[in-house]
Amino acid sequence: MPNVETALTNDILEIESVLGIEAAQRSIINEIVFTLKSHGIEINVEHITLLADLMCFKGKVNGITRFGIKNFKSSPLMLASFEQTGEHLFDAAANNKCNTISGVSDAIIVGGKIPVGTGDVSIYYNDKQRN
Template identity: 55%
Template sequence: NVLVLKPDQIIVNVSENEPFVLYYRLQALKRVLPKVIIKGIQTVTRAVISEMAGDKKQLLVEGYGLQEVMTTEGIVGTQTTCNNVIEVRKVLGIEAARNTIIHEIQYTMSSHGMSIDPRHVMLLGDIMTYKGDVLGIHRFGVANMKDSVLMLASFEKTTDHLFEAALYSQRDSIEGVSESIIMGMPMPLGTGLFKLIRKSGREERPVRRKLLFDDPERHVPLVL
């Protein structure tokens, strides 16, 4: 019942003769045909081909399926990129996901005429991926990043985090920046990293000063 006329044209013959039945058969066929995959990747919805220098072509693909695209004949897998961080994490690993985060942030900012120091973007990429998974900068992602009670309380849901910490007798070692600021303590970074500085070549020790009550004469028994 299907006749192929051209590479982009087919004819479908319906065996029904009654116009009423034929109409509904054609309507049902019209709904089903767009979902039929004749050739290609099912998850790709659209592709734009750009002519490059020489015989090379560049494809801008809309959809997902990075692994299927990379293994397609004629596609150079080492030059294939994707802006879906989660899919890059599944296919290429956490380091590739980190590079994707950095590249997409820089691309988005530069498209709006803004520039950010690459070190700030690299720090953000490190924070989002150092646990081995991609974590978002929101209350659920931050909760998986840090174990500090005060750090979690400084972001969102302050009372909930403090109540839970009190209920389970949690402890905070005050080692992060946010915790140190809350407690009014020097943060353990830079000059605040050292607790004691002493010259290594100095051998003599300071002489202990005599305290007030070290003298036995000052120990007077209490008489009632």
């Protein structure tokens, strides 16, 4: 009989169904860290945590695949930047989908400023306070 105190699994969906989304998120982080370290790659765990947060923020595990990405409300250009570029662009054109160029991928594709850091600076002036 297996020892239930020391038994482990790396089945993320099983962990999610039995222990919940937070346990699944922690397992994603542990598995990625283990895989990278076994190949001699060191990375700040905060970067991996950000990826795990993205995969779990809707309350269920979404893979970072072309199928998982479709579950996010993504712009046509963001979808096209991931996989199946032609298919996503054709679908966007055929269905008259609009893209507001608000994401990082969108801005990079069209050569615009990315909406983070120095690319996301605005100056607001209240003329009424001056008088």
